[in-house]
Amino acid sequence: MTEGHRPVLLAETLDALAVRPEGRYLDATFGRGGHSAEILARLAPTGRLLAMDRDDQAIEVATRRFGEDPRMTIVKGRFSMMDIDRGMAPWQGGFDGMLFDLGVSSPQLDDARRGFSFRRDGPLDMRMDRQSxxxxxxxxxxxxxxxxxxxxxxxxxxxxxxxxxxxxxxxxxxxxxxxxxxxxxxxxxxxxxxxxxxxxxxxxxxxxxxxxNDELGELSRALPAARDLLKPGGRLVVISFHSLEDRIVKQFFAHEARGDAYPTRLPIPQAMLSPRLKVIGKAVRPGVAECTANPRARSAIMRVAERLGEVS
Ligand SMILES: C[S@@+](CC[C@H](N)C(=O)[O-])C[C@H]1O[C@@H](n2cnc3c(N)ncnc32)[C@H](O)[C@@H]1O
Known part of the structure; x- marks a missing residue:
């Protein structure tokens, strides 16, 4: 458990990201940093991690835990804005891997004042970013x-x-x-x-x-931006918690793996359709042991894709 949030599919995420010690990574949903901590543990002094979150409390925790680490950059913002966010300028060379662990964190759910939970009496608020x-x-x-x-x-x-x-x-x-x-x-x-x-x-x-929180709009806008900011061979890992999100991820991956749309009657070879992503493995769900230890993992589903293209 990290500061009140138990990271979901942690080992599976790290396997999927295949972290390279000198690589550049994005954790688009820092939360309490369970995944970020493990990415950092695998990075050499020359590796880099950009952590984002739209929630001020998550950013406070990120700054407290990792603010002194020279490999780490912390940005408060919506992940759909990552391609235009000013803090992203130094990262335009691209990422070797990106993680989107969607939805809310346990501290957001458990704090009655945030108004996310029907089990706790509080103001009916539900904003991840309390300035919105x-x-x-x-x-x-x-x-x-x-x-x-x-x-x-x-x-x-x-x-x-x-x-x-x-x-x-x-x-x-x-x-x-x-x-x-x-x-x-x-x-x-x-x-x-x-x-x-x-x-x-x-x-x-x-x-x-x-x-x-415009959750579906955020995800739909972020996926193409993520694809464009990934280096060839870079990994995109998305963990969803309900079928509406997972459908968006699955359809985006399938579309990008198929490539450009031409009329089906034209005999165009697959390579000429210039697919941009390759789907890696099948969708991954947590095992019984993880769901028993962490009931919030029960609805999680992880999908992984790799950016195609020439490695320079
Ligand atoms: C499930 S938690 C992430 C937990 C994290 N992986 C960990 O191990 O601690 C999701 C986090 O993503 C943030 N978030 C959700 N949608 C976002 C968006 N569109 N832009 C930025 N952050 C977002 C939430 O504020 C929340 O802190």
């Missing part, structure tokens, strides 16, 4: 009913999305919904059949979190 807007409550208390229903359905795969949206709009006429418990109780009242082993608020909370 809106909070989950601000959005829920102002969005049109149809938009709330769409978000619950598309991002939470919630079957009772319309019913919940109707109840939100009815309740907020009298008083805004401001706490996690208020929203969790409202959702529970509107769901007639519960899924065994799952809190009724699980899907609605996931939907709001994805919306507030």
């Amino acid at each position: 807007r809106p909070t989950a409550a601000e959005w829920l208390n102002s969005a049109p009913e149809a938009e709330i229903a769409r978000v619950l359905r598309d991002f939470g795969e919630e079957r009772f999305a319309r019913r919940i949206a109707r109840a939100v709009v009815a309740v907020r006429v009298d008083a805004p919904i401001v706490t996690t418990s208020q929203f969790a109780a409202l959702v529970a009242r509107e769901i007639p059949r519960r899924e065994p082993g799952q809190d009724p608020a699980t899907r609605a909370f996931q939907a709001l979190r994805i919306l507030v």
Whole structure:
């Protein structure tokens, strides 16, 4: 355990990155630095690691733990901005490996004041970056009913999305919904059949979190940027925690491995389609032992790709 967050698929990630001691690496989701610490342990004094996170607390921990390490650069920001972020300028030569360990960290989930968890009463906030807007409550208390229903359905795969949206709009006429418990109780009242082993608020909370942090947009914009910043032979490792994210990663990898789209009737050899990535192995899931020791690993799925091209 590292500062309250147990890194998921740690050994598998390090194997997939195949860290070269003199290489240059990006940890796009520093969190509490579980993966970063292991990458650093494999780097020589000439190796380099750039750690990013959009959460100020993660950046504080990164600075406290690794701020003095000359191999380490720490940048606060969204990973979708990595190609235009000013702090990235010295890295334009490219990376030998990149890690995206998506979603929230345990400290974010466990701190009631951050408002991510339906198990803890706190403000309905859910922002990873507390300088961004809106909070989950601000959005829920102002969005049109149809938009709330769409978000619950598309991002939470919630079957009772319309019913919940109707109840939100009815309740907020009298008083805004401001706490996690208020929203969790409202959702529970509107769901007639519960899924065994799952809190009724699980899907609605996931939907709001994805919306507030634009998680799918971030990932969709970051993957092409990551591809372009990888050196030939460099590895891209993505760990997802729900099927919406994993679908984006899987489809992007498949598209990049196929290369340019030509009409299928043209007899063009595969090499001429100039594929940009090669998919490495199959999707990896944590074993029983890891899931038992760390229940948050249960939904993790890791995919790995390698940048194709001429090594100069
Ligand atoms: C699952 S945790 C990473 C845990 C980390 N690998 C460790 O071992 O401690 C995900 C982290 O990514 C950050 N994050 C999520 N989306 C981000 C984005 N679009 N840009 C930058 N950071 C992001 C979150 O703030 C969170 O700290």
